[in-house]
Amino acid sequence: MTVVRAAADIDEVAQLWKSLTAHHYEVGAAIGARVPPVGPEASWQGRRRQYTAWSAEPDWLLLVAERDDVVQGYAAARVTSSAGAWDFGDRVGRLETLAVAAEARGHGLGTALVAEVRAHWRRCGVRFAIVSVIGGNDSARRFYERLDAVEFTRTSFFPV
Template sequence: MSEPEPDLVRGGFELVGDVEPLWKALHQHHQLCLPGFAYHPDETSWNNRRDEYRRWLARPDSFVLVAYAGGAAVGYALVEVVDGPDDTWVTGDRVAVLQSLSIAESFRGRGLGTVLAERVEAELDARGVHDVMIDVVEGNTGAERFYERRGYRRVMSIYAKFSG
């Protein structure tokens, strides 16, 4: 007998506490993808990210989708909707930024990322938002392939010089 499909819940900041372990796992994954930098400890990273989530989710039309299985969060996608149009590319009056998408290791490769991405796109379509931007950490080739399969294209690279 197969496990039941996770339940998806859409909401705002009230759901953010449930995704802490998923953010920390993503933060650790980023460090594996791009070693050689000084990274915040998991707890500091989470506190900083949670504060960003609070700001992003305060914007109209922004939302988080959380997938639950057995009462625990096993995946999530957090979307901020910002004012457009973009200054470089032709976009609508609002642009979505997929700020985070993380899947619990035990649920990877089972289609949950696709389910979340499809639901994000449906939620955005319902809001009349048709332009989406996503940042992917350098070296995260799995995420790059995932988004490319969904029709996304690389449009920019970010260079950084950190003091740490």
């Protein structure tokens, strides 16, 4: 059985972030060929700073998914203002992170987390949400497509 709850603190998700970083290094080999990775610990310290800043926002949400009393997934989400050429409403949800331990993938934890995040966004009056997927992470792209996601933008990087 999966239990989804609010995280006790940000550091509760550190190991899952580091695992996600390692997964990103694997699937994002084309990125790594041009830009060296910073490593899981440095990556976590940067993300931890972001989570700390975002946690001051009124609609911030950090959820964990447990199976057999072990945290095996988490979602970090927020609500931001919306602007652009389409009417998404005044605010959009942003799924900043969805991480599920490799051994727990395919068992509904990610779906359960996103369902709770969506419910939170609906309570906040949000109609649409945005998620970014690392280039090369085709399984994540397919996961979001199953949730009725449609590609909206592509983000690229280049040297200056």
